[in-house]
Amino acid sequence: MTNYPNEQALITQLLKGDEQAYRYIVKNYQSSMQYVARSIVGTAIADEIVQDAWLSVIKALPKFEGRSSLKTWILRIVSNSAKSRLRKESRQFAAGDAADLEILSSLPSEKFNDNGSWATPPKHWDIASPEALIASEELNNVVHRTINKLPTLQQSIVTLREMEGLEMEDICKILEISESNSRVLLHRARTKIWQAIDKHQGKENVEL
């Protein structure tokens, strides 16, 4: 994979229509573009939106001013294509609705007693460091599977924030949700991943 010393170098190559440069951004940005599109319009037409977005990216690139990172800029284009599509179909973008955030709680209530203390306290983890968890094929798969099963908006937030390192402020603008909603969704996603890891702790030892 070609590496670019900085984003400007990459953009210069993109403006020349360089195939390697496009290969680089497709490889590194396309998944995020799909997450954003799916979060806004749903899975069925997400691919179409991504294609529309690529066309807009090609056309608008000479006007890119570098006020955000290239990736954030591209994801905003995806988000705008998706939202204008919804407007055309006079559908509402409901991702930010409070109705989606019915309860703050993300752990099952049976985890706690009526007085709010732990009914089943967190158990000991045999594999307890991030490095060891990533190195364990089983747990690594568990985490990936759990992320893939999250509702699309949570999936987008957790991947854009934790894996891709985007700023929360940018994510909120791209997905058009409030900061507080995004934080609730991020917390929920993390809690679900914690539960999945917790459930699988000790399993590998039992099988040995």
Added chain:
Amino acid sequence: MLSCKDISHLTSELLDNKLSFSMRVKVKLHLFMCHSCRKFVEQMRTTVDTVKGLKPKQPKEDEVNQQVEKIISTIKELDSAKHK
């Protein structure tokens, strides 16, 4: 006094430094006394760091090739339209 359940709701805010000073003090006080919540917060920190350490998903080679092909041919089309 915060309950363990309250702490479980506030864990992300704690880990991301989003708590107000007074709330932070309350949470810390609870953690000082509660072994289970300390463990939960530590495991949540580990969870977050694990996800951060995972490689972002990349599209399959075929998908990349197809997409790049489409992009390059679109660029050529746009270019030739410009020169007409």
